[in-house]
Amino acid sequence: MDFGLSSEQTLLSDTVGRWTESECKSTRIRQIVESSDGHDRDLWASLGKIGVPGLLIPEVHGGAGLDVLDLALVAEQFGRGCVPGPFLGHAMATSALIAADHSQACARWLPPAATGEKILAFALGEEIGTWEPAQVGTSFHEGGLHGLKPLVAGAEIADALIVVARDSEGPGLWLVERDAPGLTTTPLSGSDGTRRVAALRFDGTPAQKIASGTSAAERARDLGLVLLAADAFGGAWRCLEMTRDYALTREQFGQTIAHFQGVKHQLADLTTALAPACSLWWYAAHALDQIPEQAPRHAALAKSHLTEIFDDTVRTSIELHGGIGFTFEYDLQLWFRRALFDRAYLGEARYHRERAATLAGWPA
Amino acid sequence: MDFGLSSEQTLLSDTVGRWTESECKSTRIRQIVESSDGHDRDLWASLGKIGVPGLLIPEVHGGAGLDVLDLALVAEQFGRGCVPGPFLGHAMATSALIAADHSQACARWLPPAATGEKILAFALGEEIGTWEPAQVGTSFHEGGLHGLKPLVAGAEIADALIVVARDSEGPGLWLVERDAPGLTTTPLSGSDGTRRVAALRFDGTPAQKIASGTSAAERARDLGLVLLAADAFGGAWRCLEMTRDYALTREQFGQTIAHFQGVKHQLADLTTALAPACSLWWYAAHALDQIPEQAPRHAALAKSHLTEIFDDTVRTSIELHGGIGFTFEYDLQLWFRRALFDRAYLGEARYHRERAATLAGWPA
Amino acid sequence: MNLSYSEAYQAFRAEVRAFLTANWTDADRASDPAPDPVKASLGSVVRADPRASEFRRQAIAAGYLYRQVPRRYGGAEQPADTLKATIITEEFKRAKAPAEILGQGPSMLVPTLLAHGTEEQRERFVEPTLLGQIRWCQGYSEPGAGSDLASLRASGVLDGDHWLVNGQKTWTSNAAEAKWMFALIRTEPGAPKHDGITYMLIDMKTPGIEVRPLRQLNGAAHFSEVFFTDVRVPRTSIVGERGRGWSVSRSTLKAERALIGNAGFARQIFDGTLALAQLTEVRGRKAIEDAVIRDRLTDLESRLLAAELNGYRLLTTNARGEDPGIFSLVAKLHTSTLFYDIARLAMDISSDRGLLAPGEPTAPFSGMLFEPYMTYYALAIGGGAPNIQRNVIGERGLGLPRDARL
């Protein structure tokens, strides 16, 4: 038994970490945040070169055929670096497509998705706070999809959408192309400029059914939860380091504030909450890879716990920075917004804790 | 408008404070805690001399005819001093008796209750976690009371009990005397030796009906909540002071631990939570006196909030004391147990917060 | 304790109401030349246009506004009466009439001038400040100083009849709109740290002053940096003695803490959050019906009530001339922690829609809750960072020793 990363995983993590440091400095993040669609084609192409868009995609389709844990390590580094772009939606959508195992759709879309040439997004939630594939109302009838997906990450720039909907047989997955008629995409203004969301409206939109049932969609949802948890961990760790570094340089009353035990203990308490929680998303990712029956519950626990810790960490980081932490000019604000997204997207902590209770079989 | 104590109230509070300091030192508290019935007749008689047992009782019946706020100030000092005895149950029972306004029962029981010569107790809750007069199952039929009251404060030593029960007309109050046939009193071992509880069993016990309806019982319950809140405030404040004093004398690494900013900030955080919450029980007591329609909700909020703060304060106090805080020999343990009682008796915080939500009319 | 209104006070309320009916009409209510919904949502009417100034003069004459300021400086000079003050506040809000101007001029500079200013300064500045005709900003914080005012570096050197001021201030609220700044400037470089600072009044139009707005997380620019390059300030434009600015400023800081500790804003965002819970349907039922939300709301309401009632307590001790002690020292930290926790609950009630920005139509309350969530941080930072508050509570409130100085 071994609960640790392989040397290949450490190498992958380091590689992505170095990539974010060299390619995704805060000036570039700010440019992307202020751009109209939040998408930097060069940045995405550069990610394609190191294989990130196709990490999960089987080698036969041009991907790296790696595990969810590998992808989660990338998400951790993206949270650390506050990397903007369509990574989350693309990962969920490719995961759904792989799980759907529809040979024609896989053959057509996975190879360009693996290189990043085509971007995918995943449309699941409809009703506020609900991300259950079995509960979607969007339906396929009379030759097209009908319905509304009000909060789809990466939808505006996606070349194709994997949509959770239903037909007379029940829930399933449909594939919709960017230029399909009857598809309206409304970009929304979100508090986090690094992960854009849009509302999608389907009015008889032609779509290809690629799977029946909910299992592929559930897997994609659980993957999304794990990626958000890993992102939150990386983001929180970065805030902690920024605050530590600030405390080591900021002088007050003739000494650095790192000398104040009050500051030291606040940072120690944040670290104590954060460090052990790393294992939660490691395990949830591992469960998606190896122990799928445990994955939904562990993904829910990891997402709820890590995103709350991220928020706590940002709060204390801003307090310890004082006024400077509250400005656009200082980078901390990028993670403040990142934390808001991680916390809210795919459902708030209370929702996932209740899901975890139900998944444990506790009578309600 | 004036939200402060009158000079008479300040004097009352100081008087009781001086009484606890001189009459109720920790050696005496420990003796009482280790006694079989937790009742020190001399201590109670001494309280009778300063008028505490009859504070609420109208002057016509030999009491002081004071307000709930005055009584709550006594409860605060009792929490501060960890005063053992039947104060809580006696106060609730006399309040119920006064509100019942049954002339014969008042004439017989209030004068000796005012001097402390007779001790009363109040029997309300039955089902675990429920303290609603309208929901009792104990009933009066065939000439006697039938039922079980599993958790009655001060019951073992009470000369008479005010019992919430029901008959064919609905809920009401009955008066039961100590030596009534069919009354079984089972003292229980509680975690707090300063406020004893007992289970009461009625098997056709003769009883005098003194009121119909629930209003007198509700008022007594709300009074109990306010007294526990005030007790918790006084207890928490004392723990804070003990810990402050300990920090000022305990040396570590060549200086008192009060010099450590970590310790200072923990004490400051406790104070910040505690000090403003004083106003909660002041206001709830005032509401019982002057704005009765607001009393149930404010009593619920005060009880839930203050008893949780007391528990938090004890926790940090013990941590800051280190090993010594965890021993019988050190007085802190008396308040640790006091906090457990304040928190649990008459219902836990979650119960009263839900009650407050319902009383606000929030749809459930 | 007496929270009720006696007949005398009921008569006073009728009198205020009659005054308002006569002097602030529907037409006046509609006459705001530049209505600001965000500021209006702060609960009192803060407009300072000529019509509002005219009304304020009448209200001062009637004894309703600036009751603690002497008549000769433009106040109403009334005996302290917190009940009357509460009635006035309630009735002015009800009538949507211009109330006392909030902000740093009336609440911080005016008490300082009354305590330490020259007769000429009082006559020149107090009344126009109370009427909103002169707006002030505060020049205390500097880069690298923050709460540690003793380490200020912006300097003033006497050059004939003027101070030559150089340096930089930061976290200056409303610097762009302010006509004047009250600032702490180091004038005696050889003196010990706490000495050598002078409290100075600076006309923001003086050449050599440059204001650069600092954008905040919520996109607004409440704060600025202010740069001074050879700014010439008249020699007489100081409050109190030269080099005594540290102690002169302390009365102001005390006023600031009271202002920020005020629970009014916490009440406002709590009520907003409660309304959000009652209106937002999550997973097929109203958020208010969710036991977890109810539990958190009532828990927060207890803390809010504690803050509000503690405020009444402070008003009472104040009116009685008693020392509020620790109950005053903790107010700000207690309330700023509360802001955050309320705003966090609001985000949770909004569920996944909480990530939408203000103004987005599908955001609950159009994302209005995002604003208070952000504003918490500004409030937590204003008036001294939380750790400074903790030191003050520990040292002045609990009698713990001061931190070791390295």
Added chain:
Amino acid sequence: MNLSYSEAYQAFRAEVRAFLTANWTDADRASDPAPDPVKASLGSVVRADPRASEFRRQAIAAGYLYRQVPRRYGGAEQPADTLKATIITEEFKRAKAPAEILGQGPSMLVPTLLAHGTEEQRERFVEPTLLGQIRWCQGYSEPGAGSDLASLRASGVLDGDHWLVNGQKTWTSNAAEAKWMFALIRTEPGAPKHDGITYMLIDMKTPGIEVRPLRQLNGAAHFSEVFFTDVRVPRTSIVGERGRGWSVSRSTLKAERALIGNAGFARQIFDGTLALAQLTEVRGRKAIEDAVIRDRLTDLESRLLAAELNGYRLLTTNARGEDPGIFSLVAKLHTSTLFYDIARLAMDISSDRGLLAPGEPTAPFSGMLFEPYMTYYALAIGGGAPNIQRNVIGERGLGLPRDARL
């Protein structure tokens, strides 16, 4: 990452199971001369009677217990393999067979002797300690010292072939049952604080030793005070060099932190609390059906899982010979905070019955939850108070400067 059991490990499990079937029978299980329900509830069989010692010898010979201790000192001397260790623990628990003795002798003294002891000390003490034949207590804390070991005052003065020991130790676990104490004694009064301390082994039967139990909040007496009056300890009865006890003891402290950081006890009280929620009916429904209780339970379960999985991570880094860094430093504080919060939830689930003492029939679980609630405090205090942990995390984990020394 590989949490699965390969065929080789499945075979190993079968082998362990066969050993247990052959060597620890139902009769053995029933043979405990002094069963202690509280200790048994700690999850592993800790009895140390002759039958248990005999079984342990067999289990050591088979390679199942004390796998890191060399054969020549009575251990099994096996290569590190956390998976095999986990299998052994699981199977021994399943069979209710005597496992490794917990406590301060095997977990703290033995590693110290292996690292710093003389050959004679190892031969004399290690094996009997592993078999539970010699029980140890730890003599570190003193009144007025606590976590600050550098300020110890109990003194040893060399008098011919013996140390003459005088002074007092406190918070000594199991002093009444222990045959021996390993203690830190100041032997070089002139030396700087951290020097001058010697690690000493003291026979508790030596004349001049008095043990006074300290009763705890839960009524138990796990801790004692130990008084030394002219106690004569043989000159050779020290570990490592004279005056080097500070560094000798650090290997032991490290072991203590790992012991207390272990999430096993947190799991036990969490499972108890979960069972309590499933069994306790409050206000007409099971506590587990209450949304607030469910929310708190799953929140705590996340923290518990984090603690457990972090423990696996530490085992893995340990097995790989890597430095666990901050993930090890935080474990104890993380877990002790968790103890308290779980126990507090258990009290809330018990509602008003939570105030009843252990053993009271109408208390939920007969008041069993009161015990863990209390035990949290002992655990939080053991191994250094939380603030000391925070300093260690901040300084060694985050690289923050040491506290100012006045």
